[in-house]
Amino acid sequence: MIAPTLLTQRATASAILVFLFVSVAQSASSFHPASTTTVTRPAVSGSCIPSERKALLTFKDSFWDRAGRLYSWRGEDCCRWKGVRCDNTTGHVVRLDLRNTDEDDWSNGLILSTSEMSPSIVDLHHLRYLDLSYNDFNFTSIPDFLGSLSNLRYLNLSAANFWGTLPSQLGNLSNLQYLDLAYSELISVRDLSWLMGLPFLSYLDLSTVDLSSERNWVHAVNKLPSLQVLVLSSCGLNNTVSTLSHSNLTHLEVLDLTFNLFSSPLAHNWFWDLTTLKKLFLYDCAWSGPIPDAFGNMSALESIVLHGTDLSGNIPTTMKNLCNLQELDLYDININSSISELMERLPKCSWNKLRKMDLHCANLTGELPTWIGHLASLSYLDLSENMIVGSVPDGTGNLTNLNYLDLSQNSLVGHIPVGIGAFGNLTSLNLGQNSFSGVLAEYHFATLERLEFLDLSSNSLKLDLHEAWIPPFKLKKGYFESCDLGPQFPSWLRWQTDIVVLDISNTSIKDDLPGWFWTVSYNAYELYLSSNQLGGALPEKLELPSMQAMDLSDNYLSGKLPANLTVPNLMTLHLHHNQIGGTIPACLCQLRSLRVINLSYNQLTGEIPQCSVDQFGFSFLVIDMKNNNLSGEFPSFLQNAGWLLFLDLSYNKLSGNVPTWIAQRMPYLEVLILRSNMFCGNLSNQLNKLDQLHFLDVAHNNISGSIYSSIRSLTAMKYSHTSGLEYLHTSWLDDYTGASISMSIKDQELNYTFQSTNNIMLIDMSYNSFTGPIPRELTLLKGLQSLNLSGNQLSGTIPNDIGILRRLESLDLSYNDLVGEIPSSLSDLTFLSCLNLSYNNLSGRIPSGQQLQTLNNLYMYIGNPGLCGLPLSTNCSTNRTNKIVQNEHDDASHDTTYLYISTSAGFVVGLWIVFCTILFKKSWRIAYFQFFDQIYDKIYVQAAVSKAVLIRKFL
Known part of the structure; x- marks a missing residue:
């Protein structure tokens, strides 16, 4: 299946190229005349050629057609079948287009059902156009017999799930003009010399094909004199050449080398002499050095895309010669200059053509120049994260065609000029994550009628917009995080009915959430309103069919959760830190797409809905319901939460036994927090096989049993980092900040987000009813950082080799029945910052050591009368002398007692002997x-x- 990331990578380059140049490639060929689009009965027999019809039917039998795309393949006239086109004069099949138009779902395409594609297709001797892209050829090789289709002008096998080595027989297609093998990451090529057999090839796309073994790829490509478009994105290329003795690429207009690792200076490359180039895509190739002066020689350039490289320095002054420039993408390049200096180096002769300028994260400084209104032709502006200063001379021309401007993530300061509102064609404006300040009023947006994307987030901006103001634009995506939109809820949002993503978190709003907001957001899929002072209640019925992520946390929302919640696509829900009460509605069981839910720090009561196992829970990754008043037993629906990573039910009133199926049904659990409930039962077998668990907190319950069997399988804590299922930590989950973990150490509560706990390893079983010894196997958990077993009924001694836990920072064994001496290895714990051994029956000398002396707290040993040595006042030598004297005194006492007893006995015996003798x-x-x-x-x-x-x- 095609990775979504590859589709995203290609969206900015290759996809555009197909649309721009396929018409060029086809119009220059003879395989797609107008006559092939209008089918009339051929003169030969009133239908298609019988042998070709038979070949097509045999070819069809190679596939499963689950979507019925070839349903029309019946009857005598194959020229009328879907995807088949014939020459209207001869009746021969000249075009076969079986492309799966649903590129995201292979099940709608053809699936190869045999061991290989049927070779019957070679009987289509007049075939000029063949497209089998986005079907599933089930990891079979590209067949050699395709090289026999000598009349082919167009061949598209992209994203078709082929595997193996690319057959060199494709070099026999001497008439081929268009070859697309993109998204074939399982295809490899060791030798491209066969390309020399394609003299008419004008379009070549080998994206994701493995070319890492081809060392002479530049010279092979140089054998294509007709080439206009060359796309070698993500091909594993790691070498290039500086120059070519003679370049045959005199017609090349598009060059895409993105996502390769050349790791070499950009200036030393063979393509700087290609003066015909119009589009140059070189991003994410690990290029280094300055931006080359050679750009000035490529006067035909329309698009320059260099983002994601290691280039540094300002653009060269030679770029003033690029009078056709329409797109400049310097995303993430360390320009390290003021924006005014950068603007002075741009080709002013192209300002009326420039459409896109991306300077995201380019280390720009200073203020936006006041003449910014002269750039009113730009349609996209992104100035975020820069520091723009200075000014541009008069006579700079207009940017009236600009539709995309990104200045985000720079160090720009000052006010945003009023002239920004003059960019009438602007559709995307990104000024986020800078240091802009001041006020934005209606006139800043006066003519931005086409604006669809606006990012002003992470600036110190105040939007002073009249309550009755109707904006000229309809945003699709708006980001205003940390701006000042309050105190009233922004009424201008009422008109943004096209909104799909809205972020107004932390925007100083102190108002009730209006009812109309949910109507406006009906089509939205992301809403972020956290960290305000929003009041009021959620509607009883909430219908958001497209919603995927909703964050209303850290507000003053009250009332109850909606009883009728229709959000079938919802994946993340954050309502934590509000005042929402009532019970959790049963409709929650219908949210089968839900992956992350945080209802913590509210006033929820009652039982967690006991959804049926097959109804709910299978997609969960994060569940956080701490600090409520929830009651009942452990949620049964979690038996179906097989991918769950994080579970926090702490500080509630849940009761009953901890279920026996935790490890079996939630095998990937990393964080388990059941703290401060009323759980009971035994954990003996609950944690078995939880080899990903690295944070366990079951403190303040009534759980019993031994500790040994509860910790022996926690293999994730045996190392200094968790193994984790990194592929589950998707980008949207990494952005999740709602789930937090509290660690109580040294009477201080430390809070961590879910992401930051990935390297925190903790066991807290304090204040339960655990019995038995502390198992020696505990010392196998060498990654452990915090261990709290206090407040139990543990007996025996502290393991002698506890010092093996070198990463241990906190150790609490207080309030147990431990005996014996404190192990001397405890002094080896150089990271230890909190130790509590109080109220046990420990005895002997307290170990010395620099770390233990640093702690120097007698309270961590109190309640153990047999202990001596610092920091206690009891001296171990005095204590020993006193014991010896006491022992001698006890021995003397014993001897005297024996003397008295023997003397008395002798006296009595003697007296009675004399008395009895005298008596008788x-x-x-x-x-x-x-x-x-x-x-x-x-x-x-x-x-x-x-x-x-x-x-x-x-x-």
Whole structure:
């Protein structure tokens, strides 16, 4: 199938060439006389030649004709069949046009049903015109037998899904004047020497054909003396030559070498001597150096397209000789000059012919000159992103034919001259993304009756337009972002009934959204009204059949979502940051094209519609419904959201189990945020196979189970960047800024857009009911930047090799039941800026290290009485001595206790032995008491003697 990007690339060049030069190519040939368009019965038999009719029917049998394009191929007179033309004299078929006119849908064309195209076509010996373009030849080769159609003047096989090597037998078509093989990116050519067999060839288009192996392509093309149009866009060319000893291309008028990578100075090329050139397309070829002076020698030039190159510097003064110049495209060239100096170098002799001037992103400076009104013939002006200054001398002539002007993305300053309103033929005016200031009034638009495209965005402009003003133009596309259109809603928009794209975001409007706006926007496919102060309610019934993208975010809209929403083509819907209430209507289930929806930060209530699986959800890429009051269970329609990348249901009142089908039904999920709901259940098997997931936030729920099986398959976090499905991040999705992610780190909430999270890897499972240890497998997620497991019931130790997570910036394991020492590898985390290990049962010395010392916050260790060392006041050496003394004291206490116990036991035992003996043996009782009487007597006598001695001593 033909890539849309290729169609876009060719739109500005090759498509135009077909229309401009096909008539030239055909009028110069003999294969398309007037007689072939009016068919009369041939003199031979009253119908077409039977053998040729048979050949056509056999050729038809090679295809599936699903669209019935060959329905008319019946009956005897093949000259009346659709796509067939005969010579009105001989009856021979001279023209076969089977081109699929629906270039965007191959199903409406012919599809080859056999292994190759039927060779029966070679029986059409008088065939002069053959067009099989935009059909599906199912990756078969271009057949060699086409080289047998010796009378062919016109051959078009473009975009026909051929494959393989281009047959050199095409060089046998010595009468060929027109050859188109464009959009055949699966075709390659190693040798173009066969071109020398086509002396009458005037039109050659090999766009996207692989010519990278052909080193002598310039010399091969130089063998075509009749060539007028040469298109070699996107052919993989990477070499050229500086000069040709002798040029045979004396009739060449159009040269298109776009989208090749020559990576060489533009000045050194063979085509500067081609003074017959009228159109020169050289953009996106990696040319370098200054814009060559040789342009001055090509006086026949009408179009110069150089955008997307590495050229720099102002245009040469020799370009004043280009008196036929109609189109000048210097898009994205570093001119690095004031716009006044640039205008002085333009060929003033061509100002009355100039139709298009594109100076987008050309590093222009200064102010627009006041004489700009003299350029009133220009139909397109783009001055955005420049800084225009200075003035142009008198007598510069008129630009009355100018219809396209682009000055966007430059550094232009000052006011926009009143004379801009004199460009009566202007259809496209782009002044966006500059530094213009001042006021625009009605007279700035006085004669712009043909204006269809207007871009004034990203300037400091105030549009002071009367409420009753009726503009002379009807815009199709209008971009006014960051201009001042308020405070009232611009009433002049009421007359823009042809509008298809309108951007009035951030334009200082403080008014209710008028009802007539939806009538005016009926045919629009893009509306951007965000970041204003628009009030009022959305209509109950909203019918926008062409709408693809609508952004009403960051306003004060209230009321409810439309109960009857007819927007079948809607792909992106942004209503976040408003005051919309009520429930989400069931009509949302009908929006089968919806890819991005953001309803966050509103006042929505009730359940998310439980659309049937086959009814809704298959096309979603982004869903953001955070910060509402939604209730009910996890949305069941997400079972059909097989391409979903981003899901945020946080800060609602959703409940029930986290479903078991998340990984199976949403395998490409990159961001999953269920934070602050009432989900329960187990995540053990929910994240298995989510190898694209790099942002997981299920904090503040009641989810249980172990962590191990929830993180082991998160392979996207094993690297420093996500693998992602980059082809899903299409250009319109890259422009999407509604989905945002909040990360709570160090009591600070950091906000990121969806795009900027592509390299952010986070796991937040805090404040749930997870149990068990922190798995060692967690350290395999080497790309992880933030890990929060706080507020759970985790046990065991912190993995010793946690220091492997070198990109970790935030780690929170607080409020768990973790034990053991803090791993010393934690000091290896040089990016760590937030650490919280508080309120666990950790013990031992806190690891030292430059990064941990930089944090120096005792609160990240509080609640762990067994920890010591800085930044805590508990000294680990003192704490150790105290423990030893305490242990010795405990040992002494234990010994004393044992002594007392043994002594008491011995005393009791001894006492009872003596007591029992005396109690039961009379002789022992007598002896026992006699023993104590004797002891008493001795003590008494000894005491009396001692007393007498003392008395005598003191006397």
